[in-house]
Amino acid sequence: MKIKLMRKREGVYNEVRKERTDERPIEAATVPEYLVFPLNMHIGAPANPIVEVGDKVKIGTLIAEKKGNISANIYASVSGEVFDISDQPTVKGIAPCITIKNNYKEEWEEPFYSENDKLTVTQMKEVIDKAGIVGMGGATFPTSVKLSPPSGTRIDTLIINGAECEPYSTADHRLMVEHAVELIEGVRILARILDVNQVYVALESDTHDSAEEMKKIIDQEDHIDIVELETIYPQGSEKNLIKKLTNREVPSGGLPADVHTVVVNVATALAVYEAIHLRRPSIERITTVSGEPIKEPKNLRVRIGTPISYLIDDCHGFCTNPGKMIHGGPMMGTTINSGRIPITKGTSVITFLEKGEALRSDRTSCIKCSECLNVCPVSLQPILISQAYENGDLDKAERLGALDCIDCGNCSYICPAKIPLLDNIRAAKKEIRSRQEAK
Ligand code: SF4
Numbered sequence: 001m002k003i004k005l006m007r008k009r010e011g012v013y014n015e016v017r018k019e020r021t022d023e024r025p026i027e028a029a030t031v032p033e034y035l036v037f038p039l040n041m042h043i044g045a046p047a048n049p050i051v052e053v054g055d056k057v058k059i060g061t062l063i064a065e066k067k068g069n070i071s072a073n074i075y076a077s078v079s080g081e082v083f084d085i086s087d088q089p090t091v092k093g094i095a096p097c098i099t100i101k102n103n104y105k106e107e108w109e110e111p112f113y114s115e116n117d118k119l120t121v122t123q124m125k126e127v128i129d130k131a132g133i134v135g136m137g138g139a140t141f142p143t144s145v146k147l148s149p150p151s152g153t154r155i156d157t158l159i160i161n162g163a164e165c166e167p168y169s170t171a172d173h174r175l176m177v178e179h180a181v182e183l184i185e186g187v188r189i190l191a192r193i194l195d196v197n198q199v200y201v202a203l204e205s206d207t208h209d210s211a212e213e214m215k216k217i218i219d220q221e222d223h224i225d226i227v228e229l230e231t232i233y234p235q236g237s238e239k240n241l242i243k244k245l246t247n248r249e250v251p252s253g254g255l256p257a258d259v260h261t262v263v264v265n266v267a268t269a270l271a272v273y274e275a276i277h278l279r280r281p282s283i284e285r286i287t288t289v290s291g292e293p294i295k296e297p298k299n300l301r302v303r304i305g306t307p308i309s310y311l312i313d314d315c316h317g318f319c320t321n322p323g324k325m326i327h328g329g330p331m332m333g334t335t336i337n338s339g340r341i342p343i344t345k346g347t348s349v350i351t352f353l354e355k356g357e358a359l360r361s362d363r364t365s366c367i368k369c370s371e372c373l374n375v376c377p378v379s380l381q382p383i384l385i386s387q388a389y390e391n392g393d394l395d396k397a398e399r400l401g402a403l404d405c406i407d408c409g410n411c412s413y414i415c416p417a418k419i420p421l422l423d424n425i426r427a428a429k430k431e432i433r434s435r436q437e438a439k
């Protein structure tokens with residue numbers, strides 16, 4: 001696979017692979033008989049199950065309650081019965097899950113609030129919190145927490161992230177084209193909650209039709225700007241977008257709020273619209289299923305909890321044997337090995353690679369070409385962090401800024417010596433974080 005990387009000087013320029021799905025309208029995915037809801041489908045503490053095996057549920061029944069500040073509620077996405085509560089394979093490994101057996105009656109739970117209620121800003125935040133909305137670009141950070149910056153922190157800029165940079169992913173693109181009206185209404189709600197005067201909707205230049213759709217809607221609103229950025233990887237990373245659009249730099253170890261900015265993915269903004277206007281919790285999402293081995297790649301509207309195997313069937317299976325299945329894109333995603341793994345709130349794309357694409361060449365010695373430094377969008381020295389980790393020197397890895405790595409994978413992709421830089425840096429980050437938590 002070859003893509004165009006962000007780098008500090010000119011160099012490798014190749015293509016992305018969105019052409020198989022970027023003009024394919026979103027289709028409804030098959031709703032399976034059994035749906036699996038991992039309790040850890042968000043960042044932060046796993047949710048607490050509040051149902052038992054045998055309980056009846058409807059679409060929108062709360063089945064697991066958030067636990068702690070950085071956690072999110074989980075809702076049934078079908079009506080039926082709780083079939084099982086046990087450990088199951090998930091994208092984060094074996095984890096506790098609730099399995100629901102679908103009765104196909106499509107019965108809905110009562111909405112969160114009366115249609116006649118005029119929600120205040122505080123009530124809107126409560127609804128977003130209750131709805132279990134998390135960052136649907138993949139970060140899965142609870143949106144209500146983002147919308148409540150620490151007291152004394154003034155937010156003046158909202159960035160809506162439609163810069164979908166993984167090479168096969170088109171779910172956000174189709175969402176912007178087909179749901180521009182609802183999306184922009186979600187953007188207005190977010191702007192009102194944060195009380196900001198400046199909103200940027202950022203997307204990449206190869207999704208020009210999305211920009212056209214949204215411009216038609218926001219014609220009269222001076223404070224919302226649609227910004228078309230160069231198609232380059234990883235254009236959609238939070239820190240990069242903030243720097244590009246506001247010229248502000250998020251400090252090392254800091255958050256966007258430190259530079260008076262909040263960044264929200266387009267799918268999340270749509271979920272906000274659905275919670276506030278349709279009074280619906282987070283129960284479905286749009287996911288791209290693509291890659292050369294897939295016979296008919298698609299953008300699918302999927303109920304949360306649907307095992308990936310159903311989406312493969314919706315795409316009519318494979319035309320060649322896949323060498324790798326990835327939850328996410330090839331640059332930042334996680335390799336998985338079971339079609340039982342369910343779609344969660346953070347699943348924006350499932351990518352399949354051919355055997356040849358998936359092969360990793362043998363590692364050789366670093367030739368000190370500096371390419372990994374040149375392509376790092378957050379100006380780290382990937383080889384030095386990787387070496388520090390391999391030498392067991394976590395202090396040095398931390399001093400070199402390992403925790404600022406955004407997991408983009410540019411360094412591993414470009415490295416001619418095939419050193420597993422990202423793997424090492426991810427492992428270093430994990431160990432540094434566990435060490436910090438243990439203190
Ligand atoms: S060090 Fe992290 S942020 Fe820098 S290129 Fe490698 S993966 Fe991307």
Ligand code: SF4
Nearest residue numbers: 366367369370372415
């Ligand atoms: S890109 Fe690979 S070979 Fe080049 S300096 Fe970085 S680690 Fe070494």
